[in-house]
Amino acid sequence: MSPKVTEEHKENRRLEIMRAAAEVFKRKGYDAVTMQDIIDETGMSRGGVYAYFGSKEELFWALLDQIDDSHAAGYAKLLDRYRNAWETIEHFLRYQEKEIGNTHRSLSPAIFEFFSSGWRDADRQPFLVGRYKRAVGDFARFLRAGVKRGDFRPLQEPEAIAQFVISFLDGLSVDVLLLGSEVCDYRAQLDSLRLYLHQVLQIAETSREDGGSQSTTGETP
Missing domain, CATH: 1.10.357.10 (Tetracycline Repressor, domain 2)
Known part of the structure; x- marks a missing residue:
């Protein structure tokens, strides 16, 4: 049985992704950024990021x-x-x-x-x-x-x-x-x-x- 993920954990993970995305947007602007850039910055899996944000625009x-x-x-x-x-x-x-x-x-x-x-x-x-x-x-x-x-x-x-x-x-x-x-x-x-x-x-x-x-x-x- 997989461990229960708390709402606090979800919010912390969401904020972590947002912080990483902000650094990428600062470096590259908006248009040149891809979701893969953000995924690479977070160090998370692709599924781990997409579980919280479906696109760079949503982010x-x-x-x-x-x-x-x-x-x-x-x-x-x-x-x-x-x-x-x-x-x-x-x-x-x-x-x-x-x-x-x-x-x-x-x-x-x-x-x-x-x-x-x-x-x-x-x-x-x-x-x-x-x-x-x-x-x-x-x-x-x-x-x-x-x-x-x-x-x-x-x-x-x-x-x-x-x-x-x-x-x-x-x-x-x-x-x-x-x-x-x-x-x-x-x-x-x-x-x-x-x-x-x-x-x-x-x-x-x-x-x-x-x-x-x-x-x-x-x-x-």
Whole structure:
């Protein structure tokens, strides 16, 4: 009689496959990757991988969901972690600077390939729209929480600010990917975004100057 496989074991094995797949996608992008590449990276049998994921596309969907879930959880923690409003924004921008600076060594090229080559696809296009709406919604909820706490006094609706920020960051990431960081000078552009957020959220100077604990964990926003 074969041993019973626990749900915890299944989840750990699934995450192990996803971690291996992420490394392959980082190295090769999306289009050039095959399931055999992922199988080789895991060191598992072909059947062992296919028991969890039927295709590289299914695997990639899972990675995208994992990234989005991580970002949503990070937003929820920001306002609790810092004493004042400006620190939450600074943490968010430091994280974005790190992510954009690491574009060519991250999943960003694979994500760009995945959506740019399949934006007309009946399955991918709605997912892309949903992913954008989720990103905007998560950031807007973060802003509304800051308003409720009395930290932000926005000049625009949180949804409008969130749409601008997400579109700006998406566009900047693509520019860095296609043109390179030196051409784009992404740090200067993020400084412009910092100035915009400071003005549009009407963060008091006392909040900006007040000292407080800063995260050194490198966690997602």
